[in-house]
Amino acid sequence: xxxEDSYVALGLKTWNAQIDRADKLFGRxxxxxxxxxxxxxxxxxxxxxxxxxxxxxxxxxxxxLGERLHPEFDVAFVLNPDKSRADIPSHEQVLQAWNVxxxxxxRGFEKMSxxxxxxxxxxxxxxxxxxxxxxxxxxxxxxxxxxxxxxLGQAVLxxx
Amino acid sequence: xxxEDSYVALGLKTWNAQIDRADKLFGRxxxxxxxxxxxxxxxxxxxxxxxxxxxxxxxxxxxxLGERLHPEFDVAFVLNPDKSRADIPSHEQVLQAWNVxxxxxxRGFEKMSxxxxxxxxxxxxxxxxxxxxxxxxxxxxxxxxxxxxxxLGQAVLxxx
Numbered sequence: 001x002x003x004e005d006s007y008v009a010l011g012l013k014t015w016n017a018q019i020d021r022a023d024k025l026f027g028r029x030x031x032x033x034x035x036x037x038x039x040x041x042x043x044x045x046x047x048x049x050x051x052x053x054x055x056x057x058x059x060x061x062x063x064x065l066g067e068r069l070h071p072e073f074d075v076a077f078v079l080n081p082d083k084s085r086a087d088i089p090s091h092e093q094v095l096q097a098w099n100v101x102x103x104x105x106x107r108g109f110e111k112m113s114x115x116x117x118x119x120x121x122x123x124x125x126x127x128x129x130x131x132x133x134x135x136x137x138x139x140x141x142x143x144x145x146x147x148x149x150x151x152l153g154q155a156v157l158x159x160x
Numbered sequence: 161x162x163x164e165d166s167y168v169a170l171g172l173k174t175w176n177a178q179i180d181r182a183d184k185l186f187g188r189x190x191x192x193x194x195x196x197x198x199x200x201x202x203x204x205x206x207x208x209x210x211x212x213x214x215x216x217x218x219x220x221x222x223x224x225l226g227e228r229l230h231p232e233f234d235v236a237f238v239l240n241p242d243k244s245r246a247d248i249p250s251h252e253q254v255l256q257a258w259n260v261x262x263x264x265x266x267r268g269f270e271k272m273s274x275x276x277x278x279x280x281x282x283x284x285x286x287x288x289x290x291x292x293x294x295x296x297x298x299x300x301x302x303x304x305x306x307x308x309x310x311x312l313g314q315a316v317l318x319x320x
Contacts, residue, residue: 149313152313153311
């Protein structure tokens with residue numbers, strides 16, 4: 001194993017650990033519990049889960065792993081705040097999308113070599129990447145892992 | 161620059177970004193605001209800040225960068241829940257410790273080469289490290305960055 005693989009493996013291990021936490025946290029909730037707010041007047045658990053799903057879905061094209069599977073989640077969970085729209089995806093739909101999106105990412109990650117990870121991500125131009133090589137796919141992995149942790153810290157407040 | 165340095169630089173960039181967020185979030189609070197709970201009956205902002213300070217302080221020996229500077233923070237902010245003790249460090253003390261600890265870490269990080277980061281951390285034995293080389297210093301950096309994000313997601317709920 002090359003040294004480079006060690007760093008990539010650690011980035012993926014940290015990502016997987018947070019995904020597991022999210023699976024356990026959200027996966028055990030009933031359809032009533034998922035509608036709880038994390039604090040009075042704050043986002044509901046369903047909104048956070050849908051938000052995470054949408055952000056992970058957007059990683060597919062960002063990392064050149066494929067097209068988005070659920071672009072329709074953005075209107076409900078990214079572009080608008082919680083409780084501003086009646087027609088958001090259901091508990092069942094979010095659960096299924098969450099699982100499918102993360103499996104698809106996981107499959108994509110398996111095919112990526114250490115050198116793929118330090119290539120530019122698709123939202124940065126070749127010109128900008130030439131100026132700042134830190135705008136690469138590994139940076140996306142680390143920042144999205146932290147994004148997940150950030151919202152897990154909130155979601156745990158909505159339990160019990 | 162070696163490839164290995166790219167991954168380390170990204171890990172440090174992500175760490176620094178979260179430290180900056182924490183500096184801004186906690187640093188602007190008055191001595192009244194710092195005593196707010198993040199949600200009714202939950203931890204106060206001062207507790208979260210002290211907790212993060214204690215956990216970062218413990219990274220110094222864990223990464224072999226030096227002795228702990230504030231081991232006394234553990235009783236107040238790690239070993240006991242919030243509001244269980246009257247004698248916890250003050251706003252001023254937490255602010256100062258937070259700054260000193262993170263500067264000390266930052267200085268230590270600057271001296272570490274890419275190969276230092278994939279050495280074992282001090283809480284794992286040589287024997288266990290031989291079985292699982294992922295228990296290294298870079299793993300600590302990534303997990304503590306996520307720990308910080310987790311609590312930042314909570315702390316932001318205590319603002320305004």
